[in-house]
Amino acid sequence: MNVLHAGRLAKSKEDFKIVQLGPEYIDQVVQMQEQVRRNMRHKSWFMLDTGEEIEAMLKGGGALFGALNQQGEMIAARYISQPGDSASNLANDVALDIPLNEVAVLESTVVSPDYRGNRLQGIMTQVAIKHIERQGLRHLFCTVAPQNIFSLYNVMSSGLKIRALKKKYGTTEHDGVWRFILHRDLLDSQPAWLKQLEIDSHDFDLQKLVINKGFFGDSVSRKTNTIVYAR
Ligand SMILES: CC(C)(COP(=O)(O)OP(=O)(O)OC[C@H]1O[C@@H](n2cnc3c(N)ncnc32)[C@H](O)[C@@H]1OP(=O)(O)O)[C@@H](O)C(=O)NCCC(=O)NCCS
Numbered sequence: 001m002n003v004l005h006a007g008r009l010a011k012s013k014e015d016f017k018i019v020q021l022g023p024e025y026i027d028q029v030v031q032m033q034e035q036v037r038r039n040m041r042h043k044s045w046f047m048l049d050t051g052e053e054i055e056a057m058l059k060g061g062g063a064l065f066g067a068l069n070q071q072g073e074m075i076a077a078r079y080i081s082q083p084g085d086s087a088s089n090l091a092n093d094v095a096l097d098i099p100l101n102e103v104a105v106l107e108s109t110v111v112s113p114d115y116r117g118n119r120l121q122g123i124m125t126q127v128a129i130k131h132i133e134r135q136g137l138r139h140l141f142c143t144v145a146p147q148n149i150f151s152l153y154n155v156m157s158s159g160l161k162i163r164a165l166k167k168k169y170g171t172t173e174h175d176g177v178w179r180f181i182l183h184r185d186l187l188d189s190q191p192a193w194l195k196q197l198e199i200d201s202h203d204f205d206l207q208k209l210v211i212n213k214g215f216f217g218d219s220v221s222r223k224t225n226t227i228v229y230a231r
Pocket of ligand 1: 036045046107108109110111112115116117118119120121122148150151154
């Protein structure tokens with residue numbers, strides 16, 4: 001097993017490692033996701049992929065990462081994809097001119113409830129970013145439910161900026177669930193800005209308006225539930 005990161009959990013002080021996993025682990029990841037989602041109060045914050053969808057992502061250049069505890073049990077998982085010229089490539093959702101074949105997408109992360117608070121999402125995101133850099137891909141995308149402040153904070157701490165707010169995963173533009181679309185250019189991760197605005201993260205209309213005026217979401221505060229937009 002290819003160990004990409006080894007460390008000690010911040011809370012329980014237990015040793016853990018992050019490894020790249022093969023397709024034989026997909027069923028275990030799906031089971032973990034289903035179990036976590038079953039216990040979530042707001043199920044729309046977390047969309048499940050089927051095993052077949054994850055397998056297709058791995059075959060199409062994606063990768064699966066798992067965090068394992070001392071006993072070798074999976075305590076967190078994350079996977080990434082390379083959507084290429086698929087219509088679902090998130091580069092199509094933002095007003096940036098990005099070659100589709102330079103895009104990698106941070107797909108789902110899940111941390112077992114017993115292991116939350118150890119910054120595992122952030123650590124696994126860093127591992128995934130290093131993998132993406134090694135593959136020579138330049139543009140990183142992901143979606144986050146606007147109300148999922150834990151995930152939003154972690155993803156923005158890895159340098160991704162909010163570039164769109166729209167309904168996703170529906171069959172028309174009217175159904176679906178609200179998602180921020182976040183982006184980071186790995187060769188230029190700090191876009192320049194001159195002006196800043198702080199907006200309540202629940203105010204979707206104002207956020208859509210300022211994004212349409214060229215602002216991007218630069219940082220989020222978990223304390224005040226606000227997002228600083230910059231242009
Ligand atoms: C989002 C998620 C991956 C974050 O897990 P994590 O890496 O363990 O989170 P962090 O270590 O950054 O946690 C930071 C703080 O938020 C708390 N926290 C994290 N997730 C929480 C949750 N879902 N509910 C309540 N508190 C949570 C942690 O306990 C910690 O608190 P502390 O600072 O007082 O210790 C995890 O909550 C999860 O698996 N959620 C369900 C799936 C999901 O929403 N995935 C993201 C979309 S793909």
